Amino acid sequence: MMPFNYSRPRDVSEAINLADATTRFIAGGTNLVDLMKENVVRPGRLIDITGLGLDEVEELPNGGLRIGALVSNADLAWHSLIEQRYPLLSQAILAGASPQLRNMAxxxxxxxxxxxxxxxxxxxxxxxxxxxxxxCPARSGLNRIHAILGASDACVATHPSDMCVALAALDAVVHVEGKAGKRRIEFADFHRLPADAPERDNQLADDELVTSIELPPPQFIAHHRYLKIRDRASYAFALVSVAAALELDGDTVRQARLALGGVAHKPWRDKAVEASLVGKPVSRETFTAAADLLLRDAQPLTHNAFKVRLAHRAIVRALSDAAIGGNA
Structure with missing residues (x-):
């Protein structure tokens, strides 16, 4: 690990004024510290944001929630309003990492x-x-865990988060603040596909800080499923994960959300596939057709073709479980 300076600002404005291309914000540090130990990331300064007070879950007038950026994953997963109104998000968080990491992250x-x-x-x-x-040596090297959708010649890496897959399905909004002011970013636009600039994971400027995440008014409370397929159930990143959510009129799909993890550089969602489910009967045939459509452009590599079949089966299973009702 390289030497670095350390600052602990008193408020968001001070934190942002300290930020530039050589700095990193740090909270739990569950990923950043590992990257620093391996010399993958070498910040000149760490800006400790744990004292900024962004650690509340607040109800919004429209029935949605605002989640402070410093709320721990553990506190969020077990928060009563999340469990009641957004159980898909709770499921996804609890599928990720270990209890110790969720307490810190x-x-x-x-x-x-x-x-x-x-x-x-x-x-x-x-x-x-x-x-x-x-x-990108992964393209012709060991690529079992790598992307089958949205990759480029420059990068075939995948995004590792479980929580983000659920947030994508739920149409969350990310609130950020930087030297140029505040802005809100639709979750679908927050993370980037690699294209020819894979070093950029998201749309943040160097001085921008995530301050909160906003959830819209609750939906999909009764019919949802987060399904994670991994090498070991105790603690591993997803080979494929699926966040599936349905609103039903009897046995007919009225609204659908479907997002995948472990298959692309960002949580993968295709609104055309979701639209194709609307008005269709709840059936294996309907869900199989949706899986076919979602994976139509998959481009597997030498060692990860199994992910296409795995994702297909996971989509059908997650949608089927969601139709049955929630925590199947």
């Missing part, structure tokens, strides 16, 4: 965690995400 930090691509962590290997222009 912050909501804002979860959005910003980096890929677990082997080559990204191996500083002896080239990696376009770590060193732009150096190459």
């Amino acid at each position: 912050s909501t804002g930090g979860n959005l910003l965690q980096r890929t677990r691509c082997y080559y990204f962590y191996d500083t002896g290997s080239p990696c376009n995400k770590r060193e732009p222009g150096s190459g």
Whole structure:
């Protein structure tokens, strides 16, 4: 680990004024500290934001919730309003990491965690995400855990978060603040696909701080499912995960949400696929057709073709479980 300076600002404005391309904000540090130990990230200064008071879950006038960026993953998963109004989000958070990590990890930090691509962590290997222009050895190397959707010649890494898959399905909004002021970013636009700039995971400027996440008025309380497929159930990142949510009129789909994790550089959602479910009967045939459509552009690599079949089965299963009702 390289030497660095440390600051503990008193408020959001002070934190933002300290920020630039050489700094990193730190809260729980569950991913950032690992990256620093491996010399993957070498900030000149850490800006400790744990004293900024962004640790509340607030009800909004429209029935939605505002979640402070410093609310821990554990507190969020077990918060009564989350369990009651957004059980899909609670399921997703509890599927991620270990209890010890969830106690430390912050909501804002979860959005910003980096890929677990082997080559990204191996500083002896080239990696376009770590060193732009150096190459992507994963394309022809060990790529079992890598992307099957939305990848590019420059990068085939996947986003590791479980929480973010549920937030994508729930149409969350990310509130950020920087030197240019405050702005809100629709969750679908927050993370980036790699294209030719895989070093950029999201749309944040260097001086912008995530301050909160906003959830819209609750839906999908009765019919939802977060399904995570991984190598070991105790603690591992998803090979494929599915956040499925339905609103039903009897046995007919009135509204649908479907997001995938473990398959792309960002949580993967296709609104055209969701629209294709509307008005259709709840059936295996309906859900199979949706899986076919969602995976129509999958481009597997040498070692991860199994992910296409795995994702297909996971989509059908998650939608079927959601139709039955919630925590199947």
